[in-house]
Amino acid sequence: MKDKTLKGCCLGIESTADDFSVGITTFDGKILANVIDAYVPPEGGIHPREAARHHSEVAAKVLEEAFTQSGKKPKDLSIISFSQGPGLGPCLRTGATVARALASYLEIPLVGVNHCIAHIEIGKLWTGATNPVTLYVSGGNTMVVAFEAGHYRVFGETLDIALGNCLDVFAREAGLHQKPGLPFGAVIEKLARDGKKLIPLPYTVKGMDLSLSGLLTAITALLKKGHYKLEDLCYSLQETAFSMVTEVTERALAHTEKKELLLTGGVAANRKLQSMIKAVAEEHDARFDAVQTQFAIDNGAMIAWTGALAYTNGTVTPVEKSFVKLRWRVEEVEIPWMK
């Protein structure tokens, strides 16, 4: 790569689900801006079309804020990267459209980035980990990933719903409310602290994979019966679900024998989960890091940084090949920047 390119900046656009975010980084890993605008539905879950409408409404404002925060101008940009998948179609397409427009207008290269890999890369950048086992737990994803022979490989994942999704659905069933800065996960965590009674719930680990749908069905049924305190239900839900993800994480760590364990995604903010994953890391003499919330949730900086890595290693996504990939698996992506 030419020095000139490496001196510029990379702007990354994230729009896989309910967050629209723009980040700006340099090619040597300085994060200059990370602006996140979250869509909070008035009620119910995320409707992809409604979230996409939110994204198109806030896009210009978020972009402007990112430029202000970074002190950079559009002419300082060398590439535009965007989250190409996996995620919700309408949301992805909104981000992709903004990215294509910017890249075409500025006449600079476009780089499509895998959202899950971006979570791992920003986690590594932020914590200094080099080759970790990563537990990525969010509203849309629950997977244990580690690098092996040129690719990130999924060592364990949910066979049905994601951990964050499981918590969110339960919270809505229980009539709880979330607001910006206090998502359902945090509400449940708070209630769980006052829970004492462990209610028996399905614990489903299959090999390195896990299943959460049976647990959600069971706890929702118990909630409707009304025999238990909400605090105890939250407590039992956390204890059971977190034990399952911790068990599969430990399996992956024991299997790969890696010495770093990274916790990221929206659910990584949960203190209880952090303490459980940390215990496993200590047991296996691995370093533990929970990625700081602003870089653990969906964010543009992770897309910018991963785009910078990919571009430095020769990846460019021509506009005609920049269609979004709703179900783009982690294993499909080549990772030339790791050996």
Added chain:
Amino acid sequence: MDEVNSPLLIRKGAEANLYLADWHGRRVVLKKRLPKEYRHVKLDEQIRIYRTVHESQLMHEAKEAGVPTPKIFLIDVKNTTIIMEFIEGKQIKLLLKDLSEIERRNLCFGIGQLIAKLHKKGVIHGDLTTSNMIMNARGKVFFVDFGLGEKSEELEARGVDLHLMKRALESTHYQFAESCYKSVIDGYGSLLSSKELQNILGKIKEIERRGRYVAERRPQVSA
């Protein structure tokens, strides 16, 4: 337990520690499920006791189905420990890459047949990986680690079991995962009627589609 002499830790797994020891003049393996600090004490104890008892029973039933498993000498429920025969051999995981293509195909075919025997008897292994299969000096393949197993006649459980085998091959032996899996299925199918095989293959497809971010889950919409 006091008759156990000089236990030597041979594997620190995620779920249990394995010790090689001397027990009444035999070389045995002690599989001890240790408490997990991260888990609630009550939940932890339930899981460990359940798995210890259950694993022993499934190993016995596997043997009845014609699938070699280590002999069990003692089950110590209180200490969540199983004392079993030590199988001298090599994990399939370590063998696979040193085999010729034909040897590998035959081995995987045989593994597929063993899985079919288990399933026909209603035993689901629950963690079919190449680390949990050991070949002894005479070429006999043993299945170990039934800790996540269950009894089930359901197509769903069998499908998940095979799907996990596929995933294990993909994450550990990506170079020849595809051909190995095909041989496993060929071997599995050789003990089933073609209708039964069609049913299970259809089920596996369904399970994969249910998984997250799988290309064939539904037609891609692009923009």
